[in-house]
Amino acid sequence: MKTGFYPGCSMKGSAREYSESLLAVARQLGRELPEVPDWNCCGATAAHNLDRDLALALPARILAAAERQGMEEVLVPCAACYSRLSVTRHELLEDEERRRRISGLIEADYRGSARVMNIVEWLEAVPDLEARVRAPFARKVACYYGCLLVRPAGIVKFDRPEDPQLLDRVMRKLGAEPVDWAFKTECCGAGFSVSRTDLVAELSGRILEDAVSRGAEAVIVACPMCHLNLDMRRPNIEKRAGKKFTIPVIYVTQAVGLAMGLTPKALGLQRHKVPVKFARSAAAPEAK
Amino acid sequence: MSSDKHAHPAREDLAARVLDQTGVDVARCYQCGKCSAGCPLAAEMDFPPSQVMHLLQLAGMGPEYADMALRSHTVWLCLTCEICFCRCPMELDIPAVMDALRHESLRRKMVNPRARSILAFHRAFLDSVRTTGRLFEMGQVVDYKLRSGHFLQDLLQAPWMFLVGKLHLLPERVRDRRALKRIFAGARKAGEARP
Numbered sequence: 001m002k003t004g005f006y007p008g009c010s011m012k013g014s015a016r017e018y019s020e021s022l023l024a025v026a027r028q029l030g031r032e033l034p035e036v037p038d039w040n041c042c043g044a045t046a047a048h049n050l051d052r053d054l055a056l057a058l059p060a061r062i063l064a065a066a067e068r069q070g071m072e073e074v075l076v077p078c079a080a081c082y083s084r085l086s087v088t089r090h091e092l093l094e095d096e097e098r099r100r101r102i103s104g105l106i107e108a109d110y111r112g113s114a115r116v117m118n119i120v121e122w123l124e125a126v127p128d129l130e131a132r133v134r135a136p137f138a139r140k141v142a143c144y145y146g147c148l149l150v151r152p153a154g155i156v157k158f159d160r161p162e163d164p165q166l167l168d169r170v171m172r173k174l175g176a177e178p179v180d181w182a183f184k185t186e187c188c189g190a191g192f193s194v195s196r197t198d199l200v201a202e203l204s205g206r207i208l209e210d211a212v213s214r215g216a217e218a219v220i221v222a223c224p225m226c227h228l229n230l231d232m233r234r235p236n237i238e239k240r241a242g243k244k245f246t247i248p249v250i251y252v253t254q255a256v257g258l259a260m261g262l263t264p265k266a267l268g269l270q271r272h273k274v275p276v277k278f279a280r281s282a283a284a285p286e287a288k
Numbered sequence: 289m290s291s292d293k294h295a296h297p298a299r300e301d302l303a304a305r306v307l308d309q310t311g312v313d314v315a316r317c318y319q320c321g322k323c324s325a326g327c328p329l330a331a332e333m334d335f336p337p338s339q340v341m342h343l344l345q346l347a348g349m350g351p352e353y354a355d356m357a358l359r360s361h362t363v364w365l366c367l368t369c370e371i372c373f374c375r376c377p378m379e380l381d382i383p384a385v386m387d388a389l390r391h392e393s394l395r396r397k398m399v400n401p402r403a404r405s406i407l408a409f410h411r412a413f414l415d416s417v418r419t420t421g422r423l424f425e426m427g428q429v430v431d432y433k434l435r436s437g438h439f440l441q442d443l444l445q446a447p448w449m450f451l452v453g454k455l456h457l458l459p460e461r462v463r464d465r466r467a468l469k470r471i472f473a474g475a476r477k478a479g480e481a482r483p
Binding site for chain 2: 009010012013014015016038039040041043044045046047048049050051052053054057058061101104105106107147148151152153161162185186187189190191192194195196197199203232270271273
């Protein structure tokens with residue numbers, strides 16, 4: 001099975017530690033993750049809010065490029081990109097006239113042969129993840145799926161849309177104890193991080209509040225937007241809530257890497273706004 | 289007379305357009321309100337999602353209803369978190385309706401003034417993608433500041449991002465940028481050609 005990798009724009013910039021930790025874990029697992037050649041931005045919220053055809057054409061160009069390389073599946077770790085690519089594949093396979101029209105726009109015959117895969121699916125499929133754990137991630141964690149990993153359920157067909165379990169299952173394999181909480185799939189404010197920071201601070205604050213009240217020691221995420229809002233927007237959250245939140249926000253790939261004994265630095269943990277104070281001890285003894 | 293009212297062009301226009309673009313027949317909504325109850329931003333909206341659906345149902349009674357929907361702050365506040373669609377007992381794709389209303393609101397130049405910064409952000413985002421093929425975060429933020437007038441916002445965030453290696457001063461570019469430009473031009477042309 002040839003698996004391609006679509007990083008998307010965030011993972012090259014504000015979420016580079018997500019990419020660093022994924023590639024470090026993949027190396028450790030002996031998996032190759034070639035990038036989709038000459039990939040472009042998926043268009044994100046901006047494209048589907050403003051222009052219907054553009055919102056389909058940008059992801060279609062990416063998927064068509066993956067198909068040309070013979071990639072049967074494409075790993076899309078950013079939940080927002082994952083959503084756009086999944087929705088596009090669904091809409092184009094459902095409507096032949098639309099598929100032809102968008103193929104015309106991207107000057108390539110999009111067939112829909114490459115499946116779109118998210119990070120939790122990819123990690124879930126590692127057969128011997130438990131056996132690779134060197135330093136159990138023995139912490140209480142709040143697994144935060146956000147919106148787009150699990151919805152719309154009819155299109156992504158992944159886990160339960162409101163009380164999903166698969167990320168919890170991955171974390172349990174690492175030795176973590178996932179808490180039962182109410183904000184697993186509540187929205188963090190996503191693409192409003194810059195344009196309506198006030199709303200992001202409010203929504204993200206509620207998420208942190210619940211995670212902390214359930215005794216979680218870390219929030220585990222699988223989306224650069226969720227991370228940006230819960231970590232980098234922490235000062236805004238604290239100002240709005242009028243209180244401090246010290247709970248760190250960790251990409252699932254960083255948690256896997258720590259459990260495998262990779263160093264915090266190799267996983268980009270130093271790039272977070274909110275320090276992950278227990279990272280060293282969690283990754284002992286390999287972490288120097 | 290009542291049949292005349294129901295045949296009002298505003299209704300033909302908007303509910304039919306929504307149906308045509310999204311496959312959602314707004315008449316099927318029976319106003320249970322689950323979408324509004326679950327919507328994370330309902331409290332910020334001028335009309336919660338169920339009321340927008342109601343406005344679309346009423347559009348045949350007079351043009352003011354369609355106008356209220358198209359001029360609403362709601363359509364721009366919708367985050368597309370998909371929770372409304374997930375809980376709708378009629379399985380109506382409300383986020384797709386919001387997309388269609390946004391497009392129509394733009395087309396008829398009826399964007400709510402309170403949505404200015406949201407729209408400025410989206411436009412700056414797409415400008416960046418049109419030029420380089422990928423999102424150039426720093427370029428986009430500068431473009432956003434110019435469009436929105438929020439010059440001082442996040443000024444202190446930039447040096448920190450640069451220090452931890454999250455901010456690039458030069459954009460990553462797609463090799464075949466001409467192909468991207470043709471996609472943008474083609475999509476725009478298709479949009480303009482639509483009745």
